[in-house]
Amino acid sequence: MAEAQTQPRRPIESGTPDPFPHMHPTLRRNFGLWKYHDRPRPGVLHHVSHTGEEVWTVRAGTQRQMDLATIRSLCDIADEYADGYIRFTIRSNAEISVADESKVEPLIKALQQAGFPVGGTGPSVTMISHTQGWLHCDIPATDASGVVKALMDELHEEFINERMPNRVHITTSCCQINCGGQGDIAINIQHTKPPKIQHDQVANICERPSVVARCPVAAIRPAVVNGKPSLEVDESKCVACGACFPPCPPMQINDPEHSKLAIWVGGNHSNARGVPSFHKMVVAGLPNNPPRWPEVAEQVKKILYTYRDNARDYERVGEWIERIGWVRFFEMTGLPFTKHHIENWHGSRAKLNTSAHLRF
């Protein structure tokens, strides 16, 4: 091994592998030829090709962070029922396709038996998209896997059923960098205090000019503290975003007490009907409360069920609120409306109501 390291091999820069060898033969044969699809039941997609061939795909939730046994058990099921092919969705759901309708029910049963909930299709709450958190990241204020597991336990029934007005895409992010996407509902970290600086470490670890440059509000400046070069934060300017923390870990932004969770709604990446839109903050100040974050679950469910009970078919969360208005949204959910809901970032002008459109 020592030898290997002195004479290392040159990598084969093969990049993204060709998916065709990995594709179920029915998909391969009908590539680009699909005609329409329907959903015979929650968790099952039935696609029909112009060639007349058909395929049934069963979608099952996973924990994303999988151990070997979990992956192997998925492989076992795919081998037994589905010719040995499987794919994963962008939301870490497993999709197993079969060309024979009679295999659908047994496949579902096998998945369920192995502990994989079948669902996440159509107007359901699909798996929450997932970032790293305490399990692996170097800057997280919370744990993504834990929040997601806790929430998916609560929303399990909405995963295995299709009883939402439209598909619900929930996302999480474990720091304000936000590796998670926009969400119909997004659960994100929100720091509420400026970083606490470990001044004695700054000089060793941080490239000070580049830290200064990262601050979106120019709140950081070089300073000498206790005789050592360090950094200083104008705490009245600081928006507690944490952008200074990754390039300079001594700028401790995470705080067990003051790093809170906030819920955002109405983000939408698709272009169906309206253009893509960013999610908007509706409630903040929720405690970062492992292992089950009950306060977050409560608010998410409140919002989700208000949406479910009131939106029209095909309305995504944001579209529903746009129709009924924010006045009604806050009324229906009982959430408080505060000055913090009023955007104060660049371009905030466009977020003000500059019209006589009013709701009472």
Added chain:
Amino acid sequence: MAEAQTQPRRPIESGTPDPFPHMHPTLRRNFGLWKYHDRPRPGVLHHVSHTGEEVWTVRAGTQRQMDLATIRSLCDIADEYADGYIRFTIRSNAEISVADESKVEPLIKALQQAGFPVGGTGPSVTMISHTQGWLHCDIPATDASGVVKALMDELHEEFINERMPNRVHITTSCCQINCGGQGDIAINIQHTKPPKIQHDQVANICERPSVVARCPVAAIRPAVVNGKPSLEVDESKCVACGACFPPCPPMQINDPEHSKLAIWVGGNHSNARGVPSFHKMVVAGLPNNPPRWPEVAEQVKKILYTYRDNARDYERVGEWIERIGWVRFFEMTGLPFTKHHIENWHGSRAKLNTSAHLRF
């Protein structure tokens, strides 16, 4: 008189006069009691009160800049047919009301005979709103009265008829300060060159720090030119807005050749259906060509008639374009689309197409 000036009287600060003594008695009696209205013909509004009383109002165009004879002739007509009352609209149209339907036709005739076109109601092109220009202002690059007279001559038929999809509000402004409002169609001055500075006059006339402060792009700085304190403009930064000119007339922004006219569309102050919206530039570089500005008239008519022939009922110009899209608008009108149409001011991000909504 000399005496009067040494002992001047103190003003009576009476402010805005009470309109009730000036109101037609039927209006006065039915103040706040109107039930509905209709338009028996272009130029005539028929309002019906909850009390059962009715009033017919005839609207007539004026030149706004009126000589005494014009005003007196309006008074003569109002006296003869309408009990001696008259009002003016925000667009300088005269409105004369009668409580007796039989007086409507004679009133219309009298107005027409005296040279006042009757119209401007409902889905018509009403009088163009009007600023000062060469006739009176100290900073104009063109003449508002002239542009408006020239255009209203061309659009006269659209004033006396109601054959537009919705009301069309045109505005003009004679410098980039834009005393005119947002318009379904707006005809505004657009300078294309930085100010030419008469350096020998700056020191006498201009308060230099306040001129520097007026520039929206910080292109001006104090400088000494030919030994005298003056100002200097970074011509590559300057957006030729003319904001420096009013506080400092030696910063000549107006130019017979390079002060051009531009046409903007889709401005809308009302909240009916959509929220109020700013007009958007569609064509620039039109010559400032008195006394009849034919190039402007041509473009305005092109836009106006494309709108008339293609919009749906109640669509204002901006709503029509929003529905058909800008691609189609430029195609239908044959106007060029250039990089200058792409906003580059603060907040321009919101003007980009950040979606897959596309039209072909």
Added chain:
Amino acid sequence: MANKTYDTPKLDELESGPWPSFVTGLKRLAADKPMIAGVLGQLEQSYTDRKGYWKGGTVGVYGYGGGIIPRFTELKDADGEPQFPEAQEFHTMRFIPPAGMHYSTQTLRDICDMWEKHGSGLIALHGQTGDIMLQGTTADQVQECFDEFNEYGFDLGGAGPAVRTGMSCVGAARCEHSCCNEQKIHRMLINNFLDDMHRPSLPYKFKFKVSGCANDCMNAIERSDFAVIGTWRDAIEVDQSEVQAFVARKGRQYTIDNVITRCPSGALSLTDDDQLEIDNSSCVRCMHCINVMTKALSPGQERGVAILVGGKRTLRIGDLFGSVVVPFLPLRNHEDYERLLEIAQEVVDFFAENALEHERVGEMIERIGLPNFLEAVGLEVDPNMIREPRSISYVRMDDWDEQAEKWHQRQQESAAS
């Protein structure tokens, strides 16, 4: 009296055509008024050179710091002598018209007579800010002219960094959509600020405009610093038999395409037997359906006004619309009107003390942020003030709990009351 007149071949071209010609009017005046003859000469020169020839200056009346727009000619010959000496001065006096721009012909005739005596006879009805613009007098005439108009009942409007003349729509006087007494609001507001109008000492101009409904016929939301817009809080009034009559007259398809589908909030639905169903809690009070079916629909009965602050046009940071700072203020009684005045006073006072020089109130709000402005003038935040909540997480929310508590408290109080 045969005055000297000048050739105006370019302007003459503006005498033809169906629209009333200001040139013809000016020529008529020029016969008696040398000043106008000179103005025509200068204007012809402008048309030839494509250049303006007026400059400002200082002219005023005793006791007032504004209201007159002075104009001196810049068109001089080689010796520095005015080319059109009759038009050496050409000042405008801005007088405030009756709210809603109603006139008895007697008053209008009197205005004409007074202006014939003291000025050029040229009158704009009206300026874009709503003034009677008496255009064309000399510095030595303005005091006398003002005194006569002032005695008669007219006052000068604003100019410079001052409260300006206000505007209100015809509204209750002749419009079924009116949700408030526009004239009363208009006069109350303006006449409360006459000191700030006549002795300009604000950071910059400040305009009030009043529209009786969301059609905003006064362009108040963009063209004033303080816009008052009539609206209502309860349900739209529906006369279903008139709805049926409308559908019968215009057709079902037409009704759906032009009313139902045009509602910006999807609040309308037409039943199979042509009844109109309105989801009043979604309705944004845009006026569209009421505009189109004016016989069948009217604003509700619980009426009041919304206040939007900060409209203006282009200078400095580009055009701004006003934004909602009070979603609903009922105007049922004297106290309510007092409250309106109080809000206006707070806004003007805060503007006076905190705006930068030459900064409009809208720009100031943009600079300091709406929440700070609201707090300063004693108004509470409300979701009606925003199009949507923040989508950027860059914000300090140390006091979230406190702010949330404020809201809950207010909700409880309003539920209790």
Added chain:
Amino acid sequence: MANKTYDTPKLDELESGPWPSFVTGLKRLAADKPMIAGVLGQLEQSYTDRKGYWKGGTVGVYGYGGGIIPRFTELKDADGEPQFPEAQEFHTMRFIPPAGMHYSTQTLRDICDMWEKHGSGLIALHGQTGDIMLQGTTADQVQECFDEFNEYGFDLGGAGPAVRTGMSCVGAARCEHSCCNEQKIHRMLINNFLDDMHRPSLPYKFKFKVSGCANDCMNAIERSDFAVIGTWRDAIEVDQSEVQAFVARKGRQYTIDNVITRCPSGALSLTDDDQLEIDNSSCVRCMHCINVMTKALSPGQERGVAILVGGKRTLRIGDLFGSVVVPFLPLRNHEDYERLLEIAQEVVDFFAENALEHERVGEMIERIGLPNFLEAVGLEVDPNMIREPRSISYVRMDDWDEQAEKWHQRQQESAAS
């Protein structure tokens, strides 16, 4: 092999409930893998302290500058000794999956076997950027592990200021909406930039994502710097008998309320005999009607892609969506694909040379302005790139005529061709 394990009372609470538990999985691994036992111990501590305990560092493989995310524990005792020494190192290797995330089970099993040998056994399928995240190995294992995976057919993805792993939707493989060959585009783009992926030297990260239609199942418009979205240019294909079947099944009212009135461009109309009329020139290709009536409607036949540049999340200036820089690029033949690559190359090159350090391409465009960017990368302006034209007059248009002429010329050329 009985490893040392730690008590994890908090984490244990995440073993109950119907959703698959990552904790149960970790515990399963911990039995064989001391590293995971340590990780569980540390994670329990995080759950207790509400604090993360990893820090970064430098770990890599020969020839590559990225692809590994190093993690070292920061949880030390008073003597500076790791509290969970088994988890002193816990690095992630990011491998690129087959485009569309298809796997033969054989491959997946092989991945498991290889990772069992070289790592902790913890695998995320997949990371938010689409990588296979093999989580948990030590610095002295990575080269060997990489070599084995690499020989098997897998390559490392990006990390740092580099081109990152790309993503494409299932698309043509199993979706009737697909307007392009997502996998081919995806692989062509990424595999063209492997040097920029493996030897990070860009100003900052650069991501490609491909969605076969405007539903954008890959969140490409916001979550990638270079989004490729399938679309079409001709008319939507309509099977009127399927339209009728849909209306018969769902009802007229339902069809109107859920399809017709939901069209964002008012392009749909249902005739009295249940034929669908589409104004294809107004249609914005949003996919809604096709989504709902998938049997009756399909994208047109003249297919291609749009390119949007500049999406990203929050850092620095707040979230950005990508914006249209190419409204339509057909992908009919080799030359067309070459053109796509050329555009991508121009964009990456210009980004590499002109972005500031730690500036994404979207931020750079915001800084220099879209027209300058377009000019630099050789693309022409088009009204499809904007929501609406400028509304601020602050702009220098000295060269208006020239710019106008450009457009007219292009129009003539395209009319001629």
